[in-house]
Amino acid sequence: MWLNDMDDLSQYTQYLGQDLYVKIDRPKGSNHPRLDFIYETNYGFLPGTKAGDGHEIDVWVLEQETPLSEFNGTCVAVIVRKDDDENKLVVANRRLSKERILEETKFVEGYYDTEVILLPETD
Template sequence: MFNHKKVTVKIDRPLGTFHPEHKDLYYPINYGYIEGLIAEDGEEQDAYVLGVNKPVETFSGVLIAIIHRIDDVEDKWVVVPDNMHFSISEIEEKVNFQEKYFQHTIDIFD
């Protein structure tokens, strides 16, 4: 259903910035949300953008994986440029700055 779905991410925490409330949480990747798509937590669906090595305001790409948080109500989507692939271990490495605080699994789409 979601396999390689094209989505646009509105970036509210660009690469190189810090979390607005947790000042020690640095974002080494772009992070944002899918406008108009409401997630389990009642907020717009959060997404990590991988494969873009500069801060951006928006990004259109493909959904390649979903991070399911076991001890939280929200999942995180992983969005990348067309024709770019990441393994589960590569995704884990890129999102560890934030996901290390949660038990989670990663479903990757082949």
């Protein structure tokens, strides 16, 4: 049984394909505030939203080589954490494969039982 049910997933999947503004509070190369690891990619949140933990919805910003403080891009996927109470959006400038998303986020998401929901293909 997932901690997230399908009704809760719509809170995240509604953003698939949308252009989003992301505020980055943990830039690539920064230390996690409590745990012993360095962010290998930019990580932030979607201002004005609320996730399962009571904070804004978290966002991985992928395929950016430099640390950022903000980013505008397209929501290309949702990382569903089956064993946690919140999920993560994935924002980038282009579509990415599940394998690429998992590779770029494995330093954190590798500790969770996850599934990646990709932006559906269009004709």
